[in-house]
Each structure stands twice: as structure tokens, then as C-alpha cells.
Amino acid sequence: MGCPAGVGPDVILAGAKELSRLPARLLVLGDAQVLSERAKTLGLFPSFRLVKAPEEAQAGSLNLLPLSELSVSPGRPVLEGFQAMVRYIREGVKLCLEGRAAALVTGPISKEGLAAIGEPYPGHTEMLAALTGAPEVAMAFWGERLRVVLATTHLSLRKVLESLTPQVLLRVARLAYRFLTQDLGLERPRLALAALNPHAGEGGLFGDEEIRILQPAIKEAQKEGLPLQGPFPADSLFFRAASGEFDLVVALYHDQGLIPFKLLHFRDGVNVTLGLPLVRTSVDHGTGYAIAGSGQADPTSLIAAVRLALRMARRRLPRPQAPSDPDSPCTQKA
Structure with missing residues (x-):
């Protein structure tokens, strides 16, 4: 209740x-x-x-x-x-x-x-x-048009930067893939990773987190057979996902994922906890x-x-x- x-x-x-x-x-x-x-x-x-x-x-x-x-x-x-x-x-x-x-x-x-x-x-x-x-859980949000999972949850932006690692992103990607395939029944889900910096860093001009953290995570995920793509500039990625290009977006921090999600699903959005035995x-x-x-x-x-x-x-x-x-x-x- x-x-x-x-x-x-x-x-x-x-x-x-x-x-x-x-x-x-x-x-x-x-x-x-x-x-x-x-x-x-x-x-x-x-x-x-x-x-x-x-x-x-x-x-x-x-x-x-x-x-x-x-x-x-x-x-x-x-x-x-x-x-x-x-x-x-x-x-x-x-x-x-x-x-x-x-x-x-x-x-x-x-x-x-x-x-x-x-x-x-x-x-x-x-x-x-x-x-x-x-041992491993993630916070996800489901809507008919957009699905999002958060790599970090209730952290300040400074702590987000300290918390992001390839291992964290790989763990969240695994949970998201399991959610889409086992719980929702998608046979070939498409996952997209949002970039941290403007224009996905522009090759390191606006920050190197994409090079140091995000790209290695994607390579490791793909080695495991996880269909994770990116990193894509966040300012256009959520539109692409809501248009049907991707089944789920891995967002790096709370507001990056929830601002676009709630714009589309303020009334009918659903919070889902991934990784639980229930x-x-x-x-x-x-x-x-x-x-x-x-x-x-x-x-x-x-x-x-x-x-x-x-x-x-x-x-x-x-x-x-x-x-x-x-x-x-x-x-x-x-």
C-alpha cells in the first residue's frame, strides 16, 4: 500500500x-x-x-x-x-x-x-x-514507448563520475538483457548506451570517459554476446529509442534517464527492480x-x-x- x-x-x-x-x-x-x-x-x-x-x-x-x-x-x-x-x-x-x-x-x-x-x-x-x-540489482523503468535502466541511482553528479566503471556498466547491461529476453520475451533486443559528455565526448575533446570507460564496457559486453551499442549522444538517443530504434537505453545517472522517460511516461511509467529472485x-x-x-x-x-x-x-x-x-x-x- x-x-x-x-x-x-x-x-x-x-x-x-x-x-x-x-x-x-x-x-x-x-x-x-x-x-x-x-x-x-x-x-x-x-x-x-x-x-x-x-x-x-x-x-x-x-x-x-x-x-x-x-x-x-x-x-x-x-x-x-x-x-x-x-x-x-x-x-x-x-x-x-x-x-x-x-x-x-x-x-x-x-x-x-x-x-x-x-x-x-x-x-x-x-x-x-x-x-x-x-548480489546485483538495477533500477529500470518501463513504458510502451521507452525503456530505461540506470547505471547509478541516487548519487550526486560528482559521485556518479567516481562510480562509473566498465564493470558497473557490464553488470547493468547483463541485467537489462535478461529483463528484455526472459521477462518480456524479446528474442533479439537492442540495447543502447548513453554517452556522458556532450557529443559523446567528440573523441576526447569534451571529456575522455567515453574512451576510458564506456567503449571498453561495450567491447566486453559484445564479447559476451550482449547486443549493446554506443555510446550515443544523450541529446538524441532517447528520441531514437522512443521511435523504435532501440528496445532499452542504459542511462548513466538518475536524471539523464528519468527526464526523457517522465516526459513520455509521466502518468503510466513503471519502476522495475532487475536482478531480484522475485x-x-x-x-x-x-x-x-x-x-x-x-x-x-x-x-x-x-x-x-x-x-x-x-x-x-x-x-x-x-x-x-x-x-x-x-x-x-x-x-x-x-
Whole structure:
């Protein structure tokens, strides 16, 4: 559900009708009282099925597994709410790792809230990596027109320059390729690496990072069979990718990738964590405390995140083996 005082409850309520039509048993980990109070504030009254275990969830409606009992005002976060949002995440990860849930879709959380309750993580990505023991993860963003993966995440520009290495870029390229092929089903994906400097450095005139770091990473990636091309000037690359020339762009830092992505997918973008032993997608927006409870929160990103999670989960499910016995009752006979 995300932070109880933010727009997480709002988008769940606003998207409930469309979400309940999806061919899946959707389970909300959250707070019944918060959702009930927010529904009254918004004038929305979707029905929820209260369940005590994921196995009780049914398709055709939203199922709610209460994990907290809070009374919070929209837009006014409290410590108990921060603790609850972490509880929801931990329980969701646990259910997925136990095989009791096929995917995790997270609502928006407060990074300041994490710090306020002593959590050592700057955001979802780092927390999920720690909870699952994933050695290598990456933050990606999915939209119908543009897909982006970040080589670095929440770092200052100075620290970005210190952090970029051929090994970092190669690791991210591997995760991106696996995402496109295994999770999305692309047979021949095309990956492009964004340059760091203007005009991709102009042969070293405007910086030598392309020569020292980016080009060696591309050569190593291609040796492994990864279809990574570039480095391409960032001012034109995202237009080329959105026009269909590339399936995904490896961006070097947060705003390089997210400014063009949000220009195209501000309402319907989806955040995806690559490298986890579970499917995790998320809304591509924050807690929105300023508009929580106002009716302005848009559920489009949440609906897109659930749809993408279903798509990825279906591809990760074990495929049934064709029976070898021709007389098996599962064998189709013409």
C-alpha cells in the first residue's frame, strides 16, 4: 500500500474497479481502517474482501490482508505509518520468496520516513536487494514507448563520475538483457548506451570517459554476446529509442534517464527492480503528500505496474511439460 499518509491508498481505491477485472488474485497488504477512512474522504466505495492468508484471495475483487491498524490523516505522515510501510514490504517479499505470491507491486514510500525510523536504505531498490540477498540489482523503468535502466541511482553528479566503471556498466547491461529476453520475451533486443559528455565526448575533446570507460564496457559486453551499442549522444538517443530504434537505453545517472522517460511516461511509467529472485514492479511516482486525499491522484501508473507484473510473472512460472505418453489424457489427438 505504500505510506499510509500518502497517495498509495488513493490510487488503490481509484484503480480498484479496473484492477478487479484483471485475470489474477490481487492481494493488498495494508490497513483496512486507512482505506476505509480514505474512501469516505474521496467518495469512493470499492469493495474489499478481508482475508487472513494469501490463499484465501479470489479473482474478480481486491483482497485485503490487514497488517496494521492506524488512523492517519492524508498528507500528514507519522512514525507509525513509516513503520507500517516497511512491514508491508517485508511481508510482500516474504510471501514471494515462500512461493505464496507470484509478484510484488509496491506503492510509494517516503525516503525521509525510512531514515526517520532508522532503516539503512535510501529506497525500495536497496531494501529489496538486502531482503532477498540479491548480489546485483538495477533500477529500470518501463513504458510502451521507452525503456530505461540506470547505471547509478541516487548519487550526486560528482559521485556518479567516481562510480562509473566498465564493470558497473557490464553488470547493468547483463541485467537489462535478461529483463528484455526472459521477462518480456524479446528474442533479439537492442540495447543502447548513453554517452556522458556532450557529443559523446567528440573523441576526447569534451571529456575522455567515453574512451576510458564506456567503449571498453561495450567491447566486453559484445564479447559476451550482449547486443549493446554506443555510446550515443544523450541529446538524441532517447528520441531514437522512443521511435523504435532501440528496445532499452542504459542511462548513466538518475536524471539523464528519468527526464526523457517522465516526459513520455509521466502518468503510466513503471519502476522495475532487475536482478531480484522475485518479480517487483512499482508506481513511478512519490508519496504525493500534498495531494493525498484530494482526489487528484492518478491510478494509471499503479494499473500499469500490476499489468507488467502479471506479464513478467507468467513468463517466470514453470511451463508444463508436454506428456511423452501418447495415451496420456493430456495429449491432444486430431
